[in-house]
Amino acid sequence: MIWKKLPGVIILAIICGIILSVVYINPYDGQTSVSSLILQLSGARANFQLGISLNELLAFCTRMVPGFLLELYLGTNMYRHFCTASVYVFSRTGNRFKWYLQECLIIVAFVAAFQMIMPVTAIGITSLRYKVSLDSNGLLLLGIHYVIYVLWVFAMTLLLNILSLSLGCDIAVVLTIGGQCAFITLLSLLRLLEGNPVLYSLALKANPVSHLVVGWHTIAIKAISNCVLSTYAEISFLSTFYYMSIVVFSITIAGCIFVCTRDLIVSDAEFGTI
Numbered sequence: 354m355i356w357k358k359l360p361g362v363i364i365l366a367i368i369c370g371i372i373l374s375v376v377y378i379n380p381y382d383g384q385t386s387v388s389s390l391i392l393q394l395s396g397a398r399a400n401f402q403l404g405i406s407l408n409e410l411l412a413f414c415t416r417m418v419p420g421f422l423l424e425l426y427l428g429t430n431m432y433r434h435f436c437t438a439s440v441y442v443f444s445r446t447g448n449r450f451k452w453y454l455q456e457c458l459i460i461v462a463f464v465a466a467f468q469m470i471m472p473v474t475a476i477g478i479t480s481l482r483y484k485v486s487l488d489s490n491g492l493l494l495l496g497i498h499y500v501i502y503v504l505w506v507f508a509m510t511l512l513l514n515i516l517s518l519s520l521g522c523d524i525a526v527v528l529t530i531g532g533q534c535a536f537i538t539l540l541s542l543l544r545l546l547e548g549n550p551v552l553y554s555l556a557l558k559a560n561p562v563s564h565l566v567v568g569w570h571t572i573a574i575k576a577i578s579n580c581v582l583s584t585y586a587e588i589s590f591l592s593t594f595y596y597m598s599i600v601v602f603s604i605t606i607a608g609c610i611f612v613c614t615r616d617l618i619v620s621d622a623e624f625g626t627i
Contacts (some may be wrong), residue, residue, distance in 0.1 A: 358426070358427070358430075358463065359463065359466070361426065362423070362426070362427075362463045362466055362467050363466065363467075363470060365419075365422060365423060365426060365467065366419075366423075366466070366467045366468075366469075366470035366471040366474065367470060367471075367474050369418075369419035369422070369471050369474075370470065370471040370472065370473070370474025370475040370477075370478065371474060371475070371478050373394060373416065373419070373471070373475045374474070374475040374476075374478040374479045374482075375478070375482075377393050377394065377416065378390055378393055378394075378475065378479045378482075378483075380483055383483050383484060384483055384484035384485070384486070385479065385483055385484075385485055385486075386485070386486045386487075386488050386490075386491055387476060387485065387486070387487050387488055387491025387492070387494075387495065388488055388490040388491035388493075388494050389491075390475065390476060390479060390485065390491070391472065391491060391494040391495050391498050391567060392494065392567060392568045394416065394472060394475060394498065395416075395498055395565065395566055395567035395568060396409075396413045396416065396565075396566045396567075396568060397568050402568045402569070403566050403568060403569070405540050405541055405543045405544060406541065407538070407541040410537050410538065410540055410541050411537075413537060413566070414534060414537050417533065417537075417565075419467075419471060420502065420505070420506045420509070421530050421533070423463075423464065423467050423506060423510065424506065424509050424510045424513050424529065424530065425513075425526065425530075427460055427463055427464075427510045427513075427514075428510060428513035428514060428517060428522070428525065428526065428529075429514070429517060429522060430456060430459065430460060430510075430514055431453075431456050431514040431515070431517070431518060431612070449612055449613045450609065450613055452612075453608065453609050453612045453613070454609075456514075457511065457605060457608075460507060460510055460511060460514075461503075461507055464503055464506050464507045464510060465503050467506075468499055468502045468503045468506065469499065472495060472498065472499070494567055497567055497570065497590055498567050500594065501564065501565060501567070501593060501594075501597060502565070504594075504597035504598065504600070504601050505561070505564075505565060505597055505600075507601060508597070508600045508601045508604050509529055509533065511601075511604050511605065511608055512529055512604050512608075513525050513526065513529040514608070515604070515607065515608040515611055515612075516528055516529060518611065518612070518615070519611065519615070533562070536560055536561055536562040537562050539560060540557075540560055540562060540563065542556075543556055543557060554587055557587060557588070558587065558588060558592070558596075561596070561597075561600065563588060564588060564592075564593040564596055564597065569587070569588050570588050570589065570590050570593065571587070571588065571589050571590075
């Protein structure tokens, strides 16, 4: 049963939450707020917003490692049905569309659980080490962070599954994880466009990683009066929600078409035709 992976997801979320808290949440004065904590999990350094220098972006990349690990852990959920040992089982699946939707729902449930447990664990561990104040703005940011990352990590996990079916696991991992790292690196090139506000804004909003930085959202900046105003805060939460929803919808539909039309019974992306 695929649900046997749930304990692993929970354990991974707890471990990642502990590591993020210990490594990144270290307030100078021994106290912090939930809003500041969430901003740090999303790229900020204490009261300093994430910049677009390569060094800062590489540091941000390390904060995305928990998402990468979950994507790798769940990246073969669908593919396992098409490996040599499981072809007979899948050949008895009559309705591929129904099966595909069920698999998507399972992945969503796992991602949703992970993204809920990890920040809660980080907050809990931080509260044991420092004084953490619960503020209403923090709950707002926690909700924004949760929605954004559930949508994105689900999209990337599903994409990894689909690419594994067509290209094999190794290539799928390189394209999915490597692609996200490439988007992070591309953000460092935004400095070249600072002289052209229109192109700068378009490039910033077109890059999906920009939407993962909670502190770059205008709603977040307006809600937190004690935060340094980010010069990159040009993204509204609604635009991020629409952007992520389009990404999720596109990958889901593409995956559905692939699974329902591809003759996966007689082909194996890892070992060739069977």
